[in-house]
Amino acid sequence: MAGVRMCDRVSLRVRVSEYEDCSSRGRVESLKMISVEVPSHPLTGSNVELYCNYDLEKDTLYSVKWYRNEEEFYRYVPGDSSPIEAFSQPGVSVYRAMSDQRKVTLKSISLESSGKYRCEVSADFPSFHTVNDDDEMLVVDMPDGDPSITGGRPKYHVGDQVNVNCTSMRSRPAASLEWYINGEKAESDKLVQYTPVNDSDGLETSRLGLRFTARPQHFPAGQLSLKCTATIAAVYHLFTEESVEGQLLQTGPALESKGVYAGASSISLPHTWVPCLLTFLAQTIHLLIQL
Known part of the structure; x- marks a missing residue:
């Protein structure tokens, strides 16, 4: 760096180092969204808990807001005289006593409670940083009995x-x-x-x-x-x-048959008739002899 004195170079390096250190601290210490936890298939009539997991680092919390299908139903603002505020929505009934800046409890859910739930977290001055995440919930009504x-x-x-x-x-x-x-x-x-x-x-x-x-x-x-x-x-x-x-056999057994020769023709009769026919012929021959 021609024309820059040694003391200027030292001063420049100090200023750059201070800037990089501040930038590093800014990245590490800002608000982060970790996860949103929503029951995937809860049953009708049950109470469910929704969790918004975030890390403020060095930031100060300004607000936490919950949305169902992009319509706000819950707000937590720690700086307000009444931090919790709930908004009426079909299928969404907030249990205020069991809700705070990290968790929202819904009472006696119904089929209308299904949808996409999103948590939005905002930091206060000076960063005003905002993060959000979402998850799906499909409420189940069990079948009436076994299949x-x-x-x-x-x-x-x-x-x-x-x-x-x-x-x-x-x-x-x-x-x-x-x-x-x-x-x-x-x-x-x-x-x-x-x-x-x-x-x-x-x-x-x-x-x-x-x-x-x-x-x-x-x-x-x-x-x-x-x-x-x-x-x-x-x-x-x-x-x-x-x-x-x-x-394993076909329906109904096949009938057995046996051929009986009479003159020039062959007569096929069920085998159960043969004894009767022989008895008839014997009786006829006996009568002819007596005559």
Whole structure:
């Protein structure tokens, strides 16, 4: 650096060092968002807790705000005389006594409580820095009872058509159904898909059909096992299973027959007639001899 005296160079290095140190402190000590924790599949009627995890570092907190589907429902401002403020929203009822700058508790949630929840944190003077993060919540209404299997028979023979349905009644969201044949998941070409039926209260009934022709391999140990499972995310998994008797022979045994020669023609008669015919012929010959 031509023309710069040694003392100027030292002064310049000191000023640069001080600037880098301030910049470093600014990056480390500013407000950071760590995570937002929202239950993914809570059940209707339950209370849920929403967590906003942040690190102020050297900043001072100005406010924490919560939004559901971009509509504000909760605000915490520590500098106000009443720090907590809640705003009415369908499906969102804040439990104020169990809420603060880090956590919000919602009371008795419903299907309307589903949505995207976002937490926004703002720092006070001098940085006024703002950070936010969000997470999804899908409220679950459990099905009315276990899945049911209909259309089955007490016994199947090789060649019979198996035609059954599995139904899971009234839930939200609709239960996901699967069929199993003797413990093995049924192939897609054996399934009959149905659109879920929507009720007036928003609940859905799901149904899945199973169609196939019974083969010898379907009757290990003389039994056919059919199982249907119903699943909703990680909160609901139930199944119904039925075992029915299997018959490897075709329906109805084939009749045996035996040919009887009479003159120039051959008559095919059931073997059960032969003893009667022989008895009749013997009695006729006996009468002819007596005459």
